[in-house]
């Protein structure tokens with residue numbers, strides 16, 4: 586290549602570098618790791634139902650294997666003590682981070698209701714179920730104040746990072762209680778109301794004590810409390 590050919594080429598490269606630089610400055614930088622937490626980013630409620638408006642990103646975060654380090658999903662599901670053939674009800678299932686594990690825990694003879702109000706979450710769940718060839722899960726498109734579950738079907742109701750989204754929390758707990766089998770349990774896992782490296786803003790969180798007061802009002806009492814999760818309380822309740 587001659588000197589004359591180098592000139593225009595260099596100019597073109599410089600222009601390209603300038604465009605890339607300008608675009609880079611315009612695109613918002615997404616903070617990595619704990620600063621933009623998964624699965625509850627700080628801008629959590631700029632979309633519908635307490636979700637961020639960028640649902641694709643949110644779904645990717647919620648199902649990311651990086652979440653396993655602190656969410657300990659297999660340990661959580663083991664602590665639920667589900668038996669083969671039982672029915673689990675995953676309330677606010679999102680794209681099914683817990684749902685698929687619950688489906689495995691109850692086996693082919695068992696069943697999972699995966700309840701969410703956001704149709705796109707359930708669409709993402711259906712795609713994951715299809716890829717994993719899981720057939721013992723029914724996605725349920727619910728309404729904000731009602732999971733729309735039949736009465737008396739759940740051995741375990743699991744609510745993870747969702748309780749603080751319910752518009753009428755006490756009323757919702759009563760509906761969940763009606764969906765329980767006689768010896769069923771309701772499990773609530775949600776962020777402690779103290780600063781944690783991940784999780785929604787403090788004013789979106791429901792303190793453990795507040796939840797327990799609301800649960801008592803709905804006729805539920807605490808029967809166990811595993812303590813291995815670093816940022817969330819893990820409360821197992823039964824009907825009184």
Ligand SMILES: C[S@@+](CC[C@H](N)C(=O)[O-])C[C@H]1O[C@@H](n2cnc3c(N)ncnc32)[C@H](O)[C@@H]1O
Nearest residue numbers: 634677678679682701702703729745746747750
């Ligand atoms: C923080 S995500 C948690 C998802 C899932 N439990 C997990 O741990 O991966 C909260 C989910 O609750 C759903 N949600 C919000 N309000 C709800 C309501 N009133 N009833 C049922 N689901 C709700 C949202 O659409 C979202 O999928």
